[in-house]
Amino acid sequence: MTQPHPRRGVCMVIAAASGVGKSSVSRALLDSEPALSLSVSATTRAPRAGEVDGIHYHFRDGQKFLAMVAAGEMLEHAEVFGRRYGTPRGPVEAAMAAGRDVLFDIDWQGFRQVQQKLPQDLVGVFLLPPSLVELERRLRGRGTDSEAEVAKRMAAARAEISHWDEFDHVLVNDDLDATVAQVRAILHAARSMRQRQPGLPGFVAGLLAPG
Numbered sequence: 001m002t003q004p005h006p007r008r009g010v011c012m013v014i015a016a017a018s019g020v021g022k023s024s025v026s027r028a029l030l031d032s033e034p035a036l037s038l039s040v041s042a043t044t045r046a047p048r049a050g051e052v053d054g055i056h057y058h059f060r061d062g063q064k065f066l067a068m069v070a071a072g073e074m075l076e077h078a079e080v081f082g083r084r085y086g087t088p089r090g091p092v093e094a095a096m097a098a099g100r101d102v103l104f105d106i107d108w109q110g111f112r113q114v115q116q117k118l119p120q121d122l123v124g125v126f127l128l129p130p131s132l133v134e135l136e137r138r139l140r141g142r143g144t145d146s147e148a149e150v151a152k153r154m155a156a157a158r159a160e161i162s163h164w165d166e167f168d169h170v171l172v173n174d175d176l177d178a179t180v181a182q183v184r185a186i187l188h189a190a191r192s193m194r195q196r197q198p199g200l201p202g203f204v205a206g207l208l209a210p211g
Contacts, residue, residue, distance in 0.1 A: 011118055014125045019153065111167070128173065
């Protein structure tokens with residue numbers, strides 16, 4: 001339903017350990033919410049075959065990337081295996097100002113950084129597995145990881161899960177459809193918050209104006 005007045009967009013982070021189902025939930029959410037788009041990260045790694053600058057990533061050299069960080073142009077950034085990744089601030093703020101919502105593909109560390117910069121705009125959802133036994137079953141079900149790799153991923157999962165209490169919304173992903181429905185409900189509730197609707201006072205004033 002279209003609102004009779006403008007609203008400010010929502011920034012949403014869905015965080016989870018590997019194997020919990022974050023990618024599946026995110027894809028389903030993006031497919032069902034036309035006003036929601038995935039934030040495009042910047043990276044210092046080279047483009048892979050078929051990747052397009054500005055669509056898959058914003059490809060930047062190391063010097064440019066660090067200059068953006070120094071100028072406060074990144075909402076969050078991190079170094080992973082010698083390559084830098086981050087979220088440019090400009091496109092996110094432009095989307096929110098236009099009433100569009102942005103989904104971030106970041107972990108709890110990135111969430112913490114964005115929360116410091118956009119505390120009034122960010123909604124965080126943390127996904128938990130039904131159990132560690134089920135999580136290990138899912139990881140093994142991929143069939144591509146060695147025993148050592150599974151053990152490494154389980155250790156990383158425990159470390160990730162330990163940050164669950166930094167998020168306002170925490171869901172157990174036992175059923176994909178139910179989890180997606182819950183995340184959509186959280187997004188819709190965030191959209192209707194009073195502070196996200198700068199045109200609301202004028203709209204209400206019109207409703208209350210004498211005959």
